[in-house]
Amino acid sequence: MQLANEIPLVPATRSTLNRRFCIAPMMDCSDRHSRFFLxxxxxxxxxxxxxxxxxxxVHGDRDRLLGFSEQEHPLAVQLGGSDPELLYRxxxxxxxxxxxxxxxxxxxxxxxxxxGSFGACLMKQPPLVAECVSALKSASSLPVTVKHRxxxxxxxxxxxFAGFAAAQVEAGAAALIVHARxxxxxxxxxxxxREIPPxxxxxxxxxxxxFPEQQIIVNGGIRNLDACLDxxxxxxxxxxxxxxxxxxxxxxxxxxxxxxxxxxxxxxxxEMLHRFYPYIEQQLESGIPxxxxxxxxxxxFNGQPHARRWRRYLSENACRxxxxxxxxxxxxxxxxx
Numbered sequence: 001m002q003l004a005n006e007i008p009l010v011p012a013t014r015s016t017l018n019r020r021f022c023i024a025p026m027m028d029c030s031d032r033h034s035r036f037f038l039x040x041x042x043x044x045x046x047x048x049x050x051x052x053x054x055x056x057x058v059h060g061d062r063d064r065l066l067g068f069s070e071q072e073h074p075l076a077v078q079l080g081g082s083d084p085e086l087l088y089r090x091x092x093x094x095x096x097x098x099x100x101x102x103x104x105x106x107x108x109x110x111x112x113x114x115x116g117s118f119g120a121c122l123m124k125q126p127p128l129v130a131e132c133v134s135a136l137k138s139a140s141s142l143p144v145t146v147k148h149r150x151x152x153x154x155x156x157x158x159x160x161f162a163g164f165a166a167a168q169v170e171a172g173a174a175a176l177i178v179h180a181r182x183x184x185x186x187x188x189x190x191x192x193x194r195e196i197p198p199x200x201x202x203x204x205x206x207x208x209x210x211f212p213e214q215q216i217i218v219n220g221g222i223r224n225l226d227a228c229l230d231x232x233x234x235x236x237x238x239x240x241x242x243x244x245x246x247x248x249x250x251x252x253x254x255x256x257x258x259x260x261x262x263x264x265x266x267x268x269x270x271e272m273l274h275r276f277y278p279y280i281e282q283q284l285e286s287g288i289p290x291x292x293x294x295x296x297x298x299x300x301f302n303g304q305p306h307a308r309r310w311r312r313y314l315s316e317n318a319c320r321x322x323x324x325x326x327x328x329x330x331x332x333x334x335x336x337x
Contacts, residue, residue, distance in 0.1 A: 017074055017101055017143060019175055019217055021228065021258045022046040024241030025078040025103070025147070033283070034296040035072045038244065040275050041251035044259045047075050051105045053118075054081035054090035066097045076101035078147065080108070082118040082128060084135035095140035101174075102136050104129070106148035109183035109193045120183035123152050126164045130171035143174035147219070149183040150200045158203055165207055165214075175215035177239055178204045194220070194242070205234040224250065225257045232258070246299040248272075269300055270332070281325060290323040301335060309334040 023030070023038055025048035035047045052065050057079075068075060077099045081087045091102050105113075106122045106129055113119035122129050129146065136144040146168045150161050165176055181197040188196060199221050208216040218231050219239035228238045238258075244250050249269050255261040267275075276297070283293050294314055301307040313331045317323060 017046060017076075018044060018259075019046055019215060019237040020044075020232065021254060022177070022217060022237060022239040023048060023244060024219060024239050025049055025051055025076075025105070026241050026245060027051060029241075029245050029296075031296075032068050032072065033279075033288075033293045034245070035075065036069055036279055037276050037296055038248060038251065039072055040272060041248065042255050042259075044255055044261070045251070046101075047072060048103065049075070049077045051078045051080045051108065051113075054079050054083065054086040057090040057093055058086060062093060062097075066094065066099075068097075070098075074100045076103050076145070078103040078105050079136075080105045080113060080118050082122055082125075082132065084131050087132050088135040088139045091136045091139035091142070091144075095142055099142065101143050101145060102140070103145045103147055103177070104132055104136065106146055107179050107183060108190070109149075109152075109185055109188070110190045120149055120152055121185060123148055123164055123183075126167040129164070130167040133168055133171035133173050137172050144172065145175040145177060146173050147177040147179070149179050149181060150203050151182045152185055153182065155182060158206065161203060162207060162210060165211065169211055169214050173214075175217055175236070176207070177217040177219055178207065180204050180218055180220040201231070201234075208235050225254060228258055245296075247302045248296075248300055249302070269304065270335075273297065273300060273328075273332070277325070277328070280328070284324060289319075289321075290327060291318040294318045294328065304335070306335050306337060 021044070023045055027050050030048060030050045038047060056065055066077065077094045079087060079090055079102060081090065094102055105119055108119035110119065133144055133146060148164065168176060180200050180203065183193055184197055201218065204216060204218045215236045217237040217239050218235045222228060222231065222238055222240050223243050231238050249272070253263065253266055256263045280293050284290060298311045298314060301310050310331050313334055314327065317327045
């Protein structure tokens, strides 16, 4: 595997974030337990929360929605919404919680999100999105980014896509994160929307050429670190989602391959699991059910002997009310045959 050139890196702060490699915001996946686990693989990757609606933040249980561990930095929060005033208030709260970036969701195609008039359907209203970006920027000193698609439904005009991007650049977006597929608002499930609309990497590359000073991050269909390096020849960063979630060990050498950092030794899968044990123990002591944490570990041993035993045992036993560390110890024994 080709390695990245040695890259001088500045520690991430609120004003300077390295977006070279990001883990996408994923509903029901990117919770604080998953983020803590993925952070063990790298100090440099930029992590994202699940999408949280601005209304929920302003009116709901903020600690439950926004709480995180300091070890998760650098960490961006993704907001859903289309009301600039409500987004302004939510951004102030997110700033106070200590996030490093605020991202606006303009890419989710689910019916529930559409019914709230945000997500991918916002791509039909570039001026409104620009107003939302301006509101988010005025609420705090955090960088504001936009995650969007190449278009909606059967829209195949690059100039329409570029026009949407131009409006957000003018509004002051620090980066555009482009899922390189259209979002089909009718007839496809969210899962199908991640797989069926054809990829348009060439549009994302062209966008970077048209806006050379703007940070452009590509997302969608990226399966391995070699593909990441290929994309990084054309754009500023890559964002992966489902692949590292279902196969987290993919990240074991990301600092070396993508960020050009030297590693003394490559940690094994079991070592990564054991690094996570103190966190799991802490969560159990605070009353968090075991399954809520270990469901993010099911793919850790993908491709290894007896990985199916590992997944099956955890799935069947971690949900018990009295499940504790003994479940993990037994699952590990099953990996040995």
